[in-house]
Amino acid sequence: MLQTRIPSPASAQLQGNDQPNLNETVSSAIGLISRQYPVMIITVLLCLGVAGTYLLTAPKRFTGTAVLMIDSRKMQGLQTQVGGTSGDSPIESAMVDSQVEVLKSETIATAVIKDLHLLDSPEFMNGDEGLLSGLTNLFSSFFPESRPSDAELMRGAIARIQAGTSIKRIGLSYVIEISYQSLSRDLAARIANAIAESYITDSLESKYQASRRAAVWLQDRLKELRAQASAAERAVADYKAKNNIVDAGGRLLTEQQLAEINSGLTEARGKRAEAEAKLQRITAILNADESDPQVILNDLATVNDSMANPVITKLRQTYLDYAGKASDWSNRYGPTHLAVVNLHNQMREIRRSILDELRRTAEAYKSDLAIAKAREDASQKSLNETIAVSNGTSQAQIVLRDLESNAQSARALSDNFLQLYMVSVQQQSFPMTEARVITQASELSTPKTSPKMALVLLAGIVGGSILAGLVAIFLEMLDRVFRTVHQVERLLQTNCLASVPIVGLGADEGASRPLSQFKDWLPFPKSRRPSSAAASPPNGTGKQGRLTEPAHLHRHGRQLTVDNSIGRFAINSPFSRFAEALRSIKLATDLNNYGAPHKVVAITSALPNEGKSTVSEALAQTTALSGLRTLLIDGDLRNPSLTHRLSRSAETGLIEVVFGKTDLAEALWIDPETNLHFLPCVVTSRFSNSSDLLASQQMEKFFQGLREQYDRIILDLSPLAPVIDVRATGTLADSYVLVIEWARSKVDVVERVIRETPIVRERLMGAVLNKVNLAAMGRYDTHSGGYYRNRYYSRYGYVD
Template identity: 25%
Template sequence: MKDIGLRVRDADAQADRPEGAAVGGATTLGDVLAVLRRQWLPLVLLTLLGLMAGAVHHVTTPKQYYVAATVLVDERPVALDQEITASIPFARNDTSLLNEMQVLRSLQLATEVARRLDLHNEDVFIFPPSSLARDIISGTKGTLTGLISSDAAEETQVASDPAADEARRLRGAAAKLQRDIRISRIGMSFSIEISYIGHDPALAADVVNTYATAYLDDGLNANVESTERTTAWMRNRLAELEETSAAVLAEAAAMRRTEPENVMELRELAQRAATLDALYQTLSARYAQMSLQGSFPVSNGRILTESLVPRTAALPKLWRTLSVMGLLGLMAGFLLAVLREMRERGFRVSSDIHTHTDHAFLGHLPQIEPKSAASGTPQRQVPTQFLWAVDMPQSTFAETLRNIHATVALGATDGLGRVLAVTSMLPGEGATTLAVNYANMLAASGARTMLIDLGATDAGLREALNLPGSAGLIDVLHSKAQVSDALQRLDATGLDILPAGTGRRQPVAADIVYQRHLRALVQELRNHYDHIVLDTPALGTTADVKAMLGLLDRIVLVCEWGQTPRSLVTRYLAQEPDVSQKVLGIALNKVNMAKLARYARPGWPESYLQPNAHNA
């Protein structure tokens, strides 16, 4: 398929490759379908809104009636015109027809029609009813104009002459009629259609019929005026010829008396007198013919069809209004969808991870709604969201954690316990939920697992897991308590937990003693545990994870689905290559599984995930 605004390629053939490599930056048909899947709501809503607006506009728009009359231009040229027409008939006739159309479009003819029908006193013509939309627009425009020109000087009331006011209103009505009337040629014929659209069907029919009649009357009047001007000129010419002929005859008579021997001049005078007499006779005959023609003028056209009063309205057309408004609504929905897509800044699918970070995608962690039910004794109840992977082993959440564990296990070759840090870019993205569920899943499988809270205060895991107050990591590192005294165990899974401890500590990056003792503690714990999971602060708010890189084997980075800015993660990993090398991969948390497939191309893994898989 050719490129039309976007390059369309086969999305299925590249489904197993990163987006950048698959399509080379091109927008594929799969991308368009994915956008339609996730943006269908604004498209449908705005289209329906457009259709509803179209229906309201149709109901509130006054009816308009179309009328038309046809006039045939039947020109009868004079002899000279016939000679010219014989040489260039089509050019001459077309020009004459165009001239007649200009007569129909003239303000003079519109004024005559307005005068005959008294249109300047017809309210339905001068102030036609308008639609609700036009009223709203006009009202808004008037309000804005009033606000802008509120300081303008008030107009003075001047008494006007009634006759002058009548003439002014007649000119206004004629100008409006000239603007609204439509004059068109029918095909290549010499027929002219006069059409008009009005709110009053009877008045509209009268307008076009009067227009046709006024046009023919104007032609008759033009012929009469032309004949009168011609006959007036002929009368003057005949008088001049008569005077000249009399003068020639008088001169000839005088010469006969005084110079009878001057035969040549007498002959010339006689010939001149005869010529003038012949010209007089010819012009006199033509004058009589013109006078007779002026008494019986002949029209240059005739009315072929007159308009009847229409019974059904021509406008508004429901299908046209709905089509236009529906299309406008669809365009508005498309614009809103584009704006919403432009605002998309978070990670949605695995290809986003591959493209923007060049790290492995560890899986989707569906949104878990906290429930009142809990596991454990009444005194040590653990909220169900922290035991989700254990209680729901077939869920997508648990499968993602097993994928993380399998990826971690691929690098375990020295036989010691693996130290895994779980962190996020920003607070509140669910790193603690993942760390606790992952540790509980490992402990429930029989692995010796410890979860260490590296938060700044004791308000982290202790409150989240309803642990009893006691010593913690801070106390152990400052030699205020033994490890055995600070450990807490979850009865449901056998997970050992080392809370943060009482009091507030300095950031790890600023506490050298803390770092040294923590390194020694972790090294000792490696000998006693198969897995050590560290719940660390967010990367974007502290430098603690960077200060502890020597302790860590790998880092699992948690990003909130659709919320964590891609640019933030990309810039941080590019600016911190040491941290980036330790990152095992990125998991997307709080995923809305019902909406996930909307962001996937056909054939991508996300398109096959079941919306209720996290509840399985």
């Protein structure tokens, strides 16, 4: 808003030759961001919205991962039994890479599809339906096609399996990672595991096919050997049946019976001898002298059976008791005592009872001896018979051994071939492969891999930032309007006198305050300002050639209507940046042409509605307030907007005065507060020769007279582009001020009208940026962004 200056031509040329350095590049980038950051933020937010829409609409994909290992260290012990080898050679790296390609083959994919019945699974066949796929299906529904065949469905399923499968070798190891991506956790895990299992099954199948051919001839040969062995064994069985040869536990039945009978005979003989000894002993006791009872009792004690007999034991004890009593009583009373005699009689009866019991025991021994002899005789007879049979069997065993030897040889040969055949069968069916699954995919360990929220959001931010930068650069290229002071000076090669901020009535509380409240601020005392009450001759000039106000001016009521005028804002708000900008323009007009001020300053613009009339009025008010005799002329003969704003009731004006139809004093309007004189332009009808009027000698002569009467004349002209009136003011104006509407005036238009109007280009005092949004302008002017901040002006009491 304060006056600025452009560099001298020499310094400008020197700066133009310099290449932009890093600081300038960074400043330009910062300036671009500061100017276009709303659009850039919106662009980034739109990209983030697209990313968020993708995250919301894109189907969530899960990746099941199974880990397979090609292991050369197989079970050597089992291989020794099955294949007869002691180990395997190391696996080459190229072979592992080959297995990776096998895992990607159509054979594995077909096996997976068949094992899991994927053709019948809607989850698999329709698993890729996202937003794009849904739109494709919607459009394809309008063009129905025939139902695909089973072969086409299989080809599509194979392609889907191969597209969703990722096989990679982990480093240089023998570990292969199998991953499958699907919309279902369970399906992804099942297909990943099925690929690994199908690969192992395919490996086993290939080995089975290789060993199956080797097993065919073994099987045929084994049948022949089994038939031979069976015939030999059948001959052995028939011979045994014919000759009554029976095996029991690996021994002939006759041999086993012979051993058992011999053992029984030996036992019978022992029992017979024992029975004879017992009978002889008890017979000897019975034959002993009964006169000696002590001998009988002693011999009785040597027979076990008698001692075990409770009757004999009781009788013997009673006998011993009586014998003791008899001996005692005999010593006391004599052997003839009746009690002693009775005891001896009782003892005699006891001995008789003991002998009777012994005789019964002897009879039992005789019975046992007879039984033992009968058993011995039977065992002897059976032994003799068995010996006879065994002798016959021994003769038949000579032929039997030859038959058994032939049968064993045939069986051994059959067993050897059977073992070879079993080896072949086991190689076909036993899971002996180099591959094994070390990690199976499960639903719990299947993470969500697509869409990756962080990656999509990062891509949205990065892509949005790049797109925002491109959009900002594109908008910057399309933004061919004036936004900064430096831009005006660089493109128009003129001074930018001020940046006039945009204001509105009521925006500042000082806008409605009368001028009398600022009397202490006025630069000149009221006595030095032109008096509105001074008299003047009828021609409107005084003795000193200065115009004074006619005495009848107040009677006609020709006072300017400036209460609601934006041009009066600089007077009512002297501490605003709007007023400071106008003072900057006024100072530039005072010091123009090295101190020789130009009296007639013409205000124009490239296009209508850029605020030239407002700037003209505000500049005139500011100039008049400083004490200079100031005349404001509405020179826009096509559209006299100042007249419509300040003196709607005017009946005469510039045209009438120039043609002599009225006196100047009669046409003037005066602001009683600032003593600003205003000459309106009353246009009652449209006319096309306005440029002729401005270029006429009468107009030139009229302005020469005004130069003598006023210190400063502010001439509000028409715009440059629509009409040519400004080109006819070369004899009227000393200098021109070009008003440019901030962020609206096109660079190309302003450059063209300046180029097409040489008189304005030669006498151009400077340009004024009008209707400036200072807050936004700070974003565009990277070098002087802080210049527009209010805090610098607030230190001096200036406010908006």
